[in-house]
Amino acid sequence: MLEKLEKIREEGFASIANAADAEKLEAIRKELTGKKSALQEVLKSLGGIDPEMRKTVGMKANEVKNIFAEKIREKEEELVAKASVVDGEIDLTLPGIEVPRGALHPITQMCYDLNDAFRSLGFEIYSEDDISSEKFAFDNLNFAADHPARASMDTYWLEGTENKRGNERLCLRPHLTGGSVRYLLEHGAPARFVYPGRVYRNETTDARHERAFFQYEALIVDRNISFSSGRVMIETILEKVFGRKVNVRMREGFFPFTEPGYEIDMECLLCGGKGCKACNQAGWIEVMPGGVIHPNVLRAANLDPDEWTGFYTNIGLDRLVMMRYGVDDVRLFHSADLRFLEQFK
C-alpha cells in the first residue's frame, strides 16, 4: 500500500512539474486529487486493511494529498509569473510609435536658454521692431555723421528714404543697440533688460557671413556700477549656454556707443586654453563685444551721464550656435531646409 502511495506521489510530482499552462494544471489537479483519482481510491480502500496499517497508510495518503496541493499552488504561481498578455512571438527591436516631434529653430533654442538665464537675474525681455530710423540706429548711438556703417554698402535703407536724414531715413536695423535707447526712453533708469533679435547688413554672403543674422544684447543701467560687474554677467551667461564654467577675458575694443569698450573672449572649450585649430592656436575665442554705455547714448535716452552709467554686452547668436553644434555654414540658419532643422529635435 505504502509503495503504491509512493508511486502515486512520484508520478504526481512529475506531471505537476510538466504542466504547461493553467488549463493543463487544472486537469492534473483533478487527476491527482479528484474523486476518481488513485489517491482517493487508496483512501476509500482504507476500511479493508489492518487497523495498524490503516493508521500509517491514512497518514501517508493525507500527507501526499497536502503535498500535491502545495506543489500545485507553487506551480500555479510559477505559471502566472511566466504568463504574457501577448500570444506568440514579438520583435521587441521594432521602433516605437512616433509622437509628433517638432523643434524650435536652434537659434531660438539658444535665445530661450539665454532668456532663462537673464530672467533668473531679474532682466526684462524687450524687442525693438525690425525697421528703424537713422536717428535710433546711428545718431543716438554716437556714430559719426560720416561713419561708413551709414552707407548703403553696409545698411539696407528703405526705398524713398535713402537720401534723407535722421528720423526720416529708414532702414532694416543694422544692430540691436538702437533698441536700448527706445527701452530707456519708455522705462527710464535703473534698468536691466535684454533685447534679442535679427539684424540686417548689406554683405556678400559666404559660409561665415550673412545678410540677416541674430544678436542678443543685454544692458544694465544703474548708479555707480563698475565695468567689472559686467564680467560676472558674462560668465553667468556663458556658463548657462555651455553647461559649465567658462573663463572669459576682456580686452581693449572700440565701438561708438561705448567708452571704454572691449572685446570679450572666452577660453576655447576644445583645448581648454592651450591653443588648437578651432581657436587658431590662441586659446581664446572672441565671442562678444561689450562696454560701458557712452555718455552721448545716455543723453539720447534723456538720462544724465553724471548720474547713470551702464554696461552693454552683445552676443552673436549665430556664432554661438555654430560653436554649440559645430555648424560650419551660417547660411543654413535661413535655409529653411528641414534636413538641417530636423537635427535639432
Next chain:
Amino acid sequence: MNISFKFLERYVDLPEDLSYEQIAYDLTMRTVEVEKIINTADKFHDIVVGEIKEIKAHPNADALKICIVDVGEDELKQIVCGGSNLQAGHRVCVSKPGAEVVWHGEGEPVLIKESKLRGEKSYGMICGATEVFLGDIFPPKDEREIVDFTDLGVDCEVGQCVAEVAGLDDVILEIDNKSLSNRPDLWGHLGMARELAAIYKLPLKDYPTELPKGLPEYPVEIQEPDRCPRFTATIIDNVYVKESPAWMKTLITNGGMRPINALVDITNFVLMAVGQPQHAYDSTHVEGGKVVVRLAHEGEKLVLLDEKDLDLTPDHLVICDTVEPMNLAGIKGGKKDSVLDTTTSIVLETAVFTAPGIRRTTNYFNEKTDAALRYEKGIDTQRADLGVALALELFKEIYPECEIKAFTDCYPVKTENAVIDITQQFLDERLGEVLERSEIEDILTRLGYEVTFNDGTYHCIVPTWRSTGDVSIHDDILGDIARLIGYEYFKKQPLKVSFEHSVNQVKVDLARRLREYLAFRCGFNEIFTYPWIDERFIKAAKIDTDKAVRLATPPAPELGILRSSLVPGLLETIDKNYRNFDRFSVFEAAQVFEKGEYRPSTEEEVLPVHRNLLSGAIVGKDAVEIFFQVKGVIEGLAGYCHTEPLTFEQKEQPTWADAKVWLNIMSGKNIIGSIGLVSVSALAESGIKLVNAAVFELDTDLLVPYPSRTNEFKPLPQYPLVDQDLSLLVDESMTWKEIKESIKYMVKDLKFVEEYRGKQIPKGKKSVMLSLRIGNDDSTMTSKQIDKKMNGIIKVLGKKCGAELR
C-alpha cells in the same frame, strides 16, 4: 597694418627677455588686436650663402655649368647651374635640399631635392633673386642672373641664412585694421613704439622734429582751411630716380610695401615711420610755380597716376598748380605731377587734410589708398613736423648732394590739445577700485598727457596726436587708465539684485508659448526666412504690393519687396523641401511691414506699420486631412497659450486660399487670421507639385493673453455618465455645427466621430457618426431613463436636422 620689430628699433629698445608672443598678447589686451605673428625668416629656411670653389663644364649641356660649392658643411657640394654670372670665388645664394623656392619668381613655391640634371648630380640650386623672395632687395639685371653677394658688396658668411644677410630676419605683427580705427596715432611705427613704451615703461629714442629754417618760401595758397589745415612744401634740387639703399628696401618690404625708387621710397618710409602721408611732385610739372589747395570746379577732370579718369565735383579737394588739378588731395597722385626718370627737382608735399572730406571723397571714387586710410582717421597738424623732419634727414643721407631750395609752411589751423578734467571720485566709482594718485598720474604721463592734480580733480592736457576726436570726454581717459592697467587685473564685482517687482511680461511669455506649442505639442519645425521675399512667391500668393515697403538697394533685383505676409516665405520653403519630404509641418514667427504711420518711441520718428505674424503649414497628400489638422492646431492653441478662445467664421477669403476650403480665425469679433488650403494657382505658380499645403496665418498682437492660467475646476460627477454612439443619415448640406447646436443642451458631452459616404448611403446624403455622453446630476440613470433620453435626442435631430438613424 604690419608692424616690423626691426622698424620699431628706430624708436624704442624693447627688453630682450620679452617674447614676441608676450608683446602681441599685451598689445591685444591693451591697445589693438594682433591677428598674427609672422617670422619673415621662415620662408628662407635652408637658403644660405655658398662660395663657388670651382666651375666645370657640363658634359651634356652647353648652357649648364657644374659648380663645386662650399655651403658651410663638412664637404663641398656639386651643384648644376645655368646662371649667366657664375664666378669662382664668389659668394652666392644656395637653396639646399628642403628649401622652398619659386621658379623664375612665379607660381607656388617648389621643394628643392637632391637630383640629377642632364646626368650630373646636383645637390641643390644656386638661385636668382626672384626665386628666393629677394627680387625687391636685389633686383636682377637679366633673367639668368644669380644673386652674387660678392658683386653686390654685401657682407656675409658662408652658410649664413640669406634672410639674415638681407635683413629679412624680422618679426611682423599683423594688426587688425578695424581695431585701429579710433586710434589715428597708431598708424605708424612711431605711434606703436610710443604705445609699447607706455605699456612697458620704457623711454622713447630721439627722433627728428626740426623744420628747415631761413629758406625762401615757395608760393602755396590754401583756399579751404577747414579741409586742409596745414600744407608744407619743400623744394629739393639735385635729386634723381635711383634705387634705395638695401636697409631701406628691407624695412619697406618688412612693413608690407614694395620698394620702387628712392624718391618714392622716402615718402613711403615716412608714412610707415610716423604715419604722415607725403607726395613728391616733379617741380617742372607745377605750372606757374605755385601750389593751390582748392575745391574742384564743376566739370573739372583729373587723370590719376593709374590713368583712371575722375569727373570732379565741387566737394572734392584738389591740389592744383595755377592751371589745373594735379592730384586728389590726400588720396592719390595725378598723372601730370608724377616723378619721372628725368626728374631732378621735386616739390615735397607734407600736408594735413581733415577726415570727413577725405572719407567722402574716397568713398565717392572708391580709392582706398594708404594715405587716405590715415587721413580719414583724423591726423593732428603737428604730425607734419615729424614728416618733414624725417624726410629731410633721409634725403640728406640718400642724396648727400641734394639741395633744399625753399620751404613753405602754410598753417592756417592748428590742432589744439584737448583739455579734460576728471575727478578722483568718478574714477573710483567707475573703476570699482581706488587707485593711487601717483599711479594714475604715471599712466597718463606715459601716454603723453600732461596732468596736474588739484582738489580731487585731475586736469589733463591730451597730447595732440590723441586730440583729433579720439580723446574728448573724461570717459575716454577712464578707458585709457583701465586698459593700461589691464582689464584682467580688476576684481570681479558682483551685480547687486534689487527685488522691486517681479518680471511679469505676459506678451513675451505668449510669444514663447506659441512657438513651443507648435514645436513641442503639434510637431512643427520652426523656420526663418528672409524679410525680403522673391517676388515670384508674392505673386503666387496674390499678395497686394501697393502698400509694400521696398529696399533701396536689395540683395538682388527680385528681392526688393519686404514681406507683408509670411505665406510667400512658406511657399518658398515648401518648394525647397517637398522633394525630400512628402509630409512635414513648418512655422515661422516674424515681423511684416506695410506703408503707414507708426510711432514706436517718439513723435518725430514715423516708421512703416509693423505686424507680428505667426504662420505655418502642414504639407501632405490628403488635402482634407491636413486642413483639419491645421484647424485642430488652431483650436488647441488658446488653451495651451492662455489666450481668449478662438473661433472660426468665413468672412474674408485670404488671397492665397483655395476657393472653398478656408476660414477666418476669430478672437471675439476680430478677424485675427486665417486658415485654408493653398489654392491650386498658388501651388502651381510656386512650382509645388504632388503635395497639398494647409496654411494658417495669424496676427499675434491681436491675441488676448490671460494674465495667468484660467482653467476652472468643476466638481467631479457624483453619478456615472452613460456613453452612447449614434449613426445618422443626413442631407449633404447639413453641417456639424447645426447638428451640434441642435442637441447641445441635452447632453453632457458631444463628440464628432466620423463622416461617411459610400455605397450604402443614398446620393445626396451622408452618414455622420457621433458619440455623446448623458447622465443625471442626482442619480444613476436607469435603462428606462436612458432610452427616454435617447429617443428625445433622436427626435430633436430628426426635427431640426432631418436626421434619420442608420
